[in-house]
Amino acid sequence: MTELDKLDRKISFNERRRYSRLPIEIDILISTEPPEHTAFAHQEERKSKDISGGGICFKTKKQIKTNSLIHLRFSLPDSSKEEISAKGIVKRQRAIVISNGEKYYETGLEFAQIEKNAKQTIVEFVKAKEIIINIVDLHKSFGDEKVLKGVNLKIRRGETIVIIGCSGCGKTVLLRHIIGLIKPDSGIVEVDGVDVTRISDDELDKTRRKFGMLFQSAALLNSLTVEENIKLGLGEHTNLSEEDMDKIVKNKLGIVGLDGTQRLKPANLSGGMKKRVGLARAISMDPEIMLYDEPTTGLDPVRADSINKLILEFENTLNTTSIVITHDIVSTYQIADRIAMLYNGKIIQVGTVQEIKNTDSPVVKQFITGSNVGPIT
Amino acid sequence: MKPTIYSRIADALDYTGEVLILLAKTVYWCKTAFKNLKPIAKQMLEMGVYTLPITSLMSLFTGMVLALQTGTELSKYHIEHLIGSIVSASMCREMGPVLTGLIVAGRVGASMTAELGTMQVSEEIDALKTLAINPVKYLVMPRFLACIIMLPILVIYSDCVGMAGGFIVSKFQIGVDTTTYLDSIKNFLTIKDIYSGLVKAFVFGIVISIISCYQGFRTRGGAEGVGKSTTASVVISFLLIIVFDYFLTRMFFQKS
Numbered sequence: 001m002t003e004l005d006k007l008d009r010k011i012s013f014n015e016r017r018r019y020s021r022l023p024i025e026i027d028i029l030i031s032t033e034p035p036e037h038t039a040f041a042h043q044e045e046r047k048s049k050d051i052s053g054g055g056i057c058f059k060t061k062k063q064i065k066t067n068s069l070i071h072l073r074f075s076l077p078d079s080s081k082e083e084i085s086a087k088g089i090v091k092r093q094r095a096i097v098i099s100n101g102e103k104y105y106e107t108g109l110e111f112a113q114i115e116k117n118a119k120q121t122i123v124e125f126v127k128a129k130e131i132i133i134n135i136v137d138l139h140k141s142f143g144d145e146k147v148l149k150g151v152n153l154k155i156r157r158g159e160t161i162v163i164i165g166c167s168g169c170g171k172t173v174l175l176r177h178i179i180g181l182i183k184p185d186s187g188i189v190e191v192d193g194v195d196v197t198r199i200s201d202d203e204l205d206k207t208r209r210k211f212g213m214l215f216q217s218a219a220l221l222n223s224l225t226v227e228e229n230i231k232l233g234l235g236e237h238t239n240l241s242e243e244d245m246d247k248i249v250k251n252k253l254g255i256v257g258l259d260g261t262q263r264l265k266p267a268n269l270s271g272g273m274k275k276r277v278g279l280a281r282a283i284s285m286d287p288e289i290m291l292y293d294e295p296t297t298g299l300d301p302v303r304a305d306s307i308n309k310l311i312l313e314f315e316n317t318l319n320t321t322s323i324v325i326t327h328d329i330v331s332t333y334q335i336a337d338r339i340a341m342l343y344n345g346k347i348i349q350v351g352t353v354q355e356i357k358n359t360d361s362p363v364v365k366q367f368i369t370g371s372n373v374g375p376i377t
Numbered sequence: 378m379k380p381t382i383y384s385r386i387a388d389a390l391d392y393t394g395e396v397l398i399l400l401a402k403t404v405y406w407c408k409t410a411f412k413n414l415k416p417i418a419k420q421m422l423e424m425g426v427y428t429l430p431i432t433s434l435m436s437l438f439t440g441m442v443l444a445l446q447t448g449t450e451l452s453k454y455h456i457e458h459l460i461g462s463i464v465s466a467s468m469c470r471e472m473g474p475v476l477t478g479l480i481v482a483g484r485v486g487a488s489m490t491a492e493l494g495t496m497q498v499s500e501e502i503d504a505l506k507t508l509a510i511n512p513v514k515y516l517v518m519p520r521f522l523a524c525i526i527m528l529p530i531l532v533i534y535s536d537c538v539g540m541a542g543g544f545i546v547s548k549f550q551i552g553v554d555t556t557t558y559l560d561s562i563k564n565f566l567t568i569k570d571i572y573s574g575l576v577k578a579f580v581f582g583i584v585i586s587i588i589s590c591y592q593g594f595r596t597r598g599g600a601e602g603v604g605k606s607t608t609a610s611v612v613i614s615f616l617l618i619i620v621f622d623y624f625l626t627r628m629f630f631q632k633s
Binding site: 049114176181182201205206208209211212213215217219220221222223232233236281282285291 | 417492495496499500501503504505507508509510511
């Protein structure tokens with residue numbers, strides 16, 4: 001394990017979301033703007049340039065030992081005032097003298113990823129260890145109908161990503177690929193480094209234990225009571241006693257506001273109640289990754305808001321990664337860290353809520369405004 | 378595009394292959410039977426106990442018809458004392474297992490297909506998969522074991538009721554007394570007659586459970602799909618019961 005890896009593990013929890021700063025002292029500030037525009041600097045900064053081979057080269061007045069770990073803060077072009085923090089290992093440093101006689105050091109800094117754009121470099125580097133689901137060039141057809149035509153998507157641990165798109169565009173098909181309910185025609189779906197499209201049934205079952213899924217129709221087993229539905233996973237995968245399982249059932253039903261319904265059968269529940277029981281069942285094993293297929297469809301605004309709050313609560317308290325499929329734009333803006341738009345079989349844009357709201361894409365703009373005028377027919 | 382004879386043959390081979398794969402998986406998951414006694418017992422109750430009334434009625438009247446038909450002809454040659462042996466052998470070798478198999482395929486098999494088909498179209502089976510619960514282990518294995526255990530038991534019951542029905546007709550319509558009827562059974566019914574019927578019942582149990590469950594899993598298209606799957610399950614089970622009956626009878630009774 002390199003020094004980089006050790007530091008990665010230590011700092012990644014706090015830093016995971018929204019490019020928040022590293023809680024450590026900055027050694028060097030590098031700016032992509034001319035020096036006069038930067039707000040401050042620890043060291044005198046010079047213009048940086050990317051070099052091929054996965055790093056950045058810059059000049060400093062400070063001599064730094066090779067192989068030492070340094071922490072950086074990048075200031076960004078005007079589109080965002082946020083600064084990006086990162087770290088790198090000094091691979092080489094050599095002294096140079098420029099024309100006015102001053103001595104500087106040319107410092108080569110190695111990062112894990114090779115990128116030309118500074119912001120992208122830092123984002124990819126810091127987040128590189130934290131991709132939990134990686135979808136690469138996914139294709140799927142049903143008969144003559146091509147539904148997915150090369151979907152690419154990276155989902156980070158602990159984030160809530162909402163996939164939006166027109167009805168019938170393949171959102172549920174994409175979701176089902178992630179949990180291995182459908183096999184693609186080509187492409188890769190990696191979950192925590194494991195390609196779920198190419199493993200045995202036993203290994204797929206092991207991977208599925210990381211997931212919880214809320215179906216659009218809840219998909220409760222009608223022959224079982226509410227309690228028995230929630231105990232399905234617990235009974236199969238744990239050695240808990242009946243008493244302990246009863247406590248967990250009570251706790252999970254309490255979270256969704258349905259404690260007391262244990263003995264009822266799904267036929268005796270309303271649509272909204274079924275969905276909440278479905279959610280209780282999905283979280284019964286405290287999964288790392290939650291999949292939601294239209295979680296608020298068919299619910300009144302009050303119930304829909306309570307589901308949204310639950311999704312946010314799971315993310316904040318359990319650090320659950322959530323993938324949500326919905327048409328509900330209001331809910332999307334409430335819960336999403338990032339939004340991905342699926343259109344014509346591909347992901348055409350991924351971004352934060354603000355980036356999607358400010359999008360230049362006519363397709364995304366038409367969808368989020370709900371207009372019937374535009375490229376979507 | 379209209380299906381050709383070749384595409385139909387390919388579909389049939391495909392179907393056969395998938396059914397055999399399901400059978401292999403089901404046999405594999407039988408290793409967990411002792412940890413799942415409750416669901417197996419529930420299915421045995423559904424399959425065996427709740428089928429008793431209709432099995433009783435069917436067997437009784439089958440025995441009565443057998444006795445009536447054979448007794449009438451045997452009387453012409455004054456050998457009606459053999460009626461017991463003919464009724465018992467017919468019931469044990471053929472009528473018991475085949476008719477009981479058909480009853481179970483129509484009642485229990487259809488119900489299994491409808492239940493699993495409904496689960497399939499309402500995503501309940503997908504929900505099991507997302508909980509990392511193998512649907513073959515959870516749904517098929519209990520039904521499979523219940524069928525192969527209960528069908529032979531039902532056949533024994535059916536044979537007894539059929540022989541009782543034959544006795545009623547023999548005594549009160551043909552005029553054969555009780556001792557003659559029972560002696561005829563004792564002298565002519567062999568162990569082979571009995572166990573051949575039980576082996577048939579075992580095989581029919583496999584056919585009914587696997588075909589019904591497979592049809593349930595491959596259901597598509599909502600309520601209409603469930604209806605089509607149920608019909609297909611019953612028809613295919615019926616056909617396979619008759620086909621297997623021929624080959625098993627040949628295996629047991631054809632003189633080489």
